[in-house]
Amino acid sequence: MMNQEIRDLLKGVSIFSNVDDNGIDKLCDLIVSKDYPKDSLVFGQEEAGDALFVIAEGRVKVVLYGESGKEITLSFFKPGDFFGEMALLDDMPRSANVVTTESSSLLILKRDAFKRHLEENPTTAINILSELSMRLRTADSIIGNLTLLDVYGRVAHFLVDLARQEGETVEEGILIHKRPTQQDIANMVNTSRETVSRALNEFQKRGLLKMDGKKVLLRPQFYTEAG
Numbered sequence: 605m606m607n608q609e610i611r612d613l614l615k616g617v618s619i620f621s622n623v624d625d626n627g628i629d630k631l632c633d634l635i636v637s638k639d640y641p642k643d644s645l646v647f648g649q650e651e652a653g654d655a656l657f658v659i660a661e662g663r664v665k666v667v668l669y670g671e672s673g674k675e676i677t678l679s680f681f682k683p684g685d686f687f688g689e690m691a692l693l694d695d696m697p698r699s700a701n702v703v704t705t706e707s708s709s710l711l712i713l714k715r716d717a718f719k720r721h722l723e724e725n726p727t728t729a730i731n732i733l734s735e736l737s738m739r740l741r742t743a744d745s746i747i748g749n750l751t752l753l754d755v756y757g758r759v760a761h762f763l764v765d766l767a768r769q770e771g772e773t774v775e776e777g778i779l780i781h782k783r784p785t786q787q788d789i790a791n792m793v794n795t796s797r798e799t800v801s802r803a804l805n806e807f808q809k810r811g812l813l814k815m816d817g818k819k820v821l822l823r824p825q826f827y828t829e830a831g
């Protein structure tokens with residue numbers, strides 16, 4: 605990846621939004637990019653963490669593996685998102701596994717460079733706090749939904765959250781360009797792939813959404829009903 609491309613990408617990353625050109629140049633010199641094929645483990649839970657990652661291209665999921673190999677998905681990240689900050693901030697091992705769901709190009713910022721950047725750019729630290737607060741809100745809502753909603757409600761909520769994060773407002777509603785696979789959604793809302801498939805088909809039959817491959821169009825009555 606060219607330096608100019610990295611520079612442009614970093615400017616679009618929310619946590620670096622207040623960093624001036626000089627600061628971005630410094631970050632560029634410290635960052636390396638690395639390509640990962642689809643389905644590769646970027647790092648595993650319990651590994652020592654020594655870097656922050658920013659997604660240049662591709663997508664990843666944050667997952668835990670249960671004893672029996674059951675996969676629990678905690679979050680999905682897209683280009684411009686960052687992950688791996690927790691182990692750097694609290695000096696504990698990685699809290700979860702991160703796996704690519706597409707072939708991906710990741711920017712890697714080592715611990716020392718990250719710490720130096722934070723010292724020189726306190727607004728980045730404040731932006732990280734704000735993002736962590738948002739992630740905690742999402743986690744709270746997921747925990748609540750697991751006990752309070754039935755499976756269809758959880759699938760609906762998942763789609764509305766996804767639309768909020770990365771949907772495009774179009775005339776007919778909100779368009780999600782790339783939804784996760786049905787299995788990944790199932791791992792997120794604690795159900796089976798078949799149930800997710802049934803829920804999506806039922807929503808479509810009722811005219812609440814329209815599916816076209818990985819694209820999902822949520823109609824207004826869908827997100828006003830699901831909250």
Ligand code: CMP
Nearest residue numbers: 666678679687688689690691698699700
């Ligand atoms: P770290 O613990 O270093 O490695 C795993 C990363 O996954 C973690 O940093 C966060 O970036 C991310 N992560 C862990 N749990 C969650 C969660 N519940 N929601 C969103 N991201 C998470």
